[in-house]
Amino acid sequence: MPRPLNYICSKCDFSDSDSSSWGKYVYKHYDLEVPVHYQMGICYCCSSIAPLEILPSKQHLDFLNGLIEKFPNNASFNENRIKEEHERRTLLKERKSAARCLKCGGHDFEYIPFHEPPVDRERRFQMPWRSGVIHRTCGGRIYFQYSEVNFFGPALITRYFNIEGVKLNGETCIARGC
Numbered sequence: 261m262p263r264p265l266n267y268i269c270s271k272c273d274f275s276d277s278d279s280s281s282w283g284k285y286v287y288k289h290y291d292l293e294v295p296v297h298y299q300m301g302i303c304y305c306c307s308s309i310a311p312l313e314i315l316p317s318k319q320h321l322d323f324l325n326g327l328i329e330k331f332p333n334n335a336s337f338n339e340n341r342i343k344e345e346h347e348r349r350t351l352l353k354e355r356k357s358a359a360r361c362l363k364c365g366g367h368d369f370e371y372i373p374f375h376e377p378p379v380d381r382e383r384r385f386q387m388p389w390r391s392g393v394i395h396r397t398c399g400g401r402i403y404f405q406y407s408e409v410n411f412f413g414p415a416l417i418t419r420y421f422n423i424e425g426v427k428l429n430g431e432t433c434i435a436r437g438c
């Protein structure tokens with residue numbers, strides 16, 4: 261069972277968990293459905309930890325191709341990821357807007373790459389560890405911490421987006437102007 265990961269600020273009372281973002285994110289365009297590529301991070305539009313869209317790039321394709329050489333045993337897994345990236349590229353050919361926060365649709369955010377805690381397995385569920393990202397609002401540091409409680413999480417839902425990254429049949433805060 262995955263554990264919710266908390267993101268906490270060392271200086272202010274900002275704290276949020278990734279568990280409300282669990283589930284699938286999919287672009288839907290007529291009959292076509294392609295998974296959204298995203299990474300978790302902090303969104304300054306909705307002041308929360310949110311999945312943040314990553315648009316297709318040559319850089320990411322090169323990265324995936326590099327993985328095939330590096331990990332030949334996982335070749336078929338990575339070939340599927342490359343196929344998916346090509347599909348996304350084709351689908352988003354006409355895309356006009358910049359990458360969005362998938363929670364609110366805003367553009368003012370920062371990715372927070374996850375990395376493993378620098379402690380042994382015994383202690384990893386107790387100690388917070390640095391993400392390397394600064395909380396822009398207060399200048400504090402964002403730390404990761406696994407949730408201590410056993411938690412079954414919300415039902416995993418699939419969220420659909422159009423090719424501009426706008427949530428279909430959902431509330432988006434683009435009106436807020438971020």
Ligand SMILES: [Zn+2]
Pocket residue numbers: 269270271272273274395397398399400
């Ligand atoms: Zn803060």
Ligand SMILES: [Zn+2]
Pocket residue numbers: 303304305306307308310361362363364365366
């Ligand atoms: Zn947001």
